Amino acid sequence: MREYISAAVDQHLDRAVQSEFIQHIRHCTRCASEYDLERATKHITQTRLKFVETPPSVRAAILSKIHTESHIAVPRIQKWEEWIRSIFDLFATRHLIPAAGMVMIVLILVGVALVVRPFGSGVTQAPLEGIADNDSEVLNQALDNFHDVKDGKIGIQLASAEPSTVRDFFRNKVDFDVDVHKLKNAELVGATFSEYKGAKLAHVIYKNGDKIIYVYQAYIKDLGGSSGLCARQGIKDAMAKKEYFMDSITAPPHHCNTIVWEERGILCSAVSTLPRNEMLTILRDQLDPEQR
Numbered sequence: 001m002r003e004y005i006s007a008a009v010d011q012h013l014d015r016a017v018q019s020e021f022i023q024h025i026r027h028c029t030r031c032a033s034e035y036d037l038e039r040a041t042k043h044i045t046q047t048r049l050k051f052v053e054t055p056p057s058v059r060a061a062i063l064s065k066i067h068t069e070s071h072i073a074v075p076r077i078q079k080w081e082e083w084i085r086s087i088f089d090l091f092a093t094r095h096l097i098p099a100a101g102m103v104m105i106v107l108i109l110v111g112v113a114l115v116v117r118p119f120g121s122g123v124t125q126a127p128l129e130g131i132a133d134n135d136s137e138v139l140n141q142a143l144d145n146f147h148d149v150k151d152g153k154i155g156i157q158l159a160s161a162e163p164s165t166v167r168d169f170f171r172n173k174v175d176f177d178v179d180v181h182k183l184k185n186a187e188l189v190g191a192t193f194s195e196y197k198g199a200k201l202a203h204v205i206y207k208n209g210d211k212i213i214y215v216y217q218a219y220i221k222d223l224g225g226s227s228g229l230c231a232r233q234g235i236k237d238a239m240a241k242k243e244y245f246m247d248s249i250t251a252p253p254h255h256c257n258t259i260v261w262e263e264r265g266i267l268c269s270a271v272s273t274l275p276r277n278e279m280l281t282i283l284r285d286q287l288d289p290e291q292r
Contacts, residue, residue: 002031003233004021005034008035009042010042138218138269139231139260139269142214142270142271143258143271145214146271149214154192157169159189160188160191161188161189162188166188166204167180169191170191170202174202174217176202176266178204178217179266181286181287183285183286183287185281185282185285186213186282187207187208188205189205191205196229197226197228198226198227201217202218208272208282213270213271215268215283216268216270219266244260244261245260246259246260246276257271257273270283
């Protein structure tokens with residue numbers, strides 16, 4: 001539930017999730033304390049800051065930085081520029097004091113560093129959500145499995161470099177067509193099958209040099225079912241927009257990057273120590289794109 005705190009403060013959760021969250025914090029003092037702290041911080045920010053006109057040089061520097069950092073898919077970035085311009089206009093019309101104005105600019109720059117960077121159908125580079133204490137959450141399962149594959153705790157049931165062989169391996173084991181391809185810059189190593197409380201899961205492993213790219217796959221129809229399998233809100237939002245959800249996980253013992261996307265009714269979660277954009281490029285650079 002901790003990943004819902006900011007959305008709950010901003011009242012961006014749907015009614016059912018908001019109600020569940022409120023019920024949760026009545027019994028969880030840790031989440032309740034964080035929720036109260038974030039509400040108080042937001043209230044202070046909204047009521048104590050005073051506005052001044054933003055210096056033109058600062059405004060120009062920020063917009064220039066956006067162009068420099070965002071060389072992929074300009075149209076989505078232009079929307080962010082329009083949003084930032086509206087913020088600057090708000091500063092100019094309401095006359096904030098300089099120090100407080102600079103605080104707001106810093107917050108905007110932090111937000112810009114985490115914005116959507118479109119790549120194909122879109123990429124949501126999410127802020128670090130932390131690792132929710134939920135064994136049923138798909139990203140948690142993918143992260144744990146990645147480390148178990150790296151450490152040899154999860155073995156490969158089928159060793160093959162042929163996507164068709166891997167698909168045949170899963171054909172009578174899972175209820176979906178597993179997403180597996182021959183990639184230009186990574187070698188298909190093999191696959192493993194497992195179940196979680198009745199939900200059938202596919203695990204596909206690639207290697208890029210000495211780096212493992214592990215891809216966890218689950219049937220989206222199993223989310224919220226009797227297995228209890230679930231996805232955090234940020235992943236649901238990204239899939240609803242047909243975007244990739246991207247996150248860097250630094251909380252021990254996890255030090256890796258993850259990409260989550262939806263493919264033909266399948267939730268796929270790739271995990272690797274490779275940089276996120278490099279991993280995404282490798283996964284999309286296929287030799288057999290007609291299979292998609």
